[in-house]
Amino acid sequence: MAEEARRGGCVDSGHQPLALILAALGPAEAQRIRMGPLTPGAVRTLRLLRDALGVRFALQAEEETGTVLLTCVGTGTTNVARKARL
Numbered sequence: 001m002a003e004e005a006r007r008g009g010c011v012d013s014g015h016q017p018l019a020l021i022l023a024a025l026g027p028a029e030a031q032r033i034r035m036g037p038l039t040p041g042a043v044r045t046l047r048l049l050r051d052a053l054g055v056r057f058a059l060q061a062e063e064e065t066g067t068v069l070l071t072c073v074g075t076g077t078t079n080v081a082r083k084a085r086l
Helices: 002-007 013-025 040-053
Strands: 030-035 058-062 067-073
Touching (some): 013 030, 013 040, 013 067
Antiparallel strands (some): 030 067, 058 067
16 A cells, blocks of 8 residues: 555556546546556556547656546446436
């Protein structure tokens, strides 16, 4: 856990793919996530989201902190099984 904090990201490396999926499926507005160095699983997830959902992330590497800022516009997916509030 301390090693992840030293890397400077806000997301544990093992959970990077999950955070990317949640950002892509989130509200249809700008989503931003700061991560440490991207794992191979995160890179595969970025490619999958691009191919399957058409969501593209803009990556901005920050050399001084060793982190990556990822930005996308979510798809605005909602849970259709959830009861509508009247």
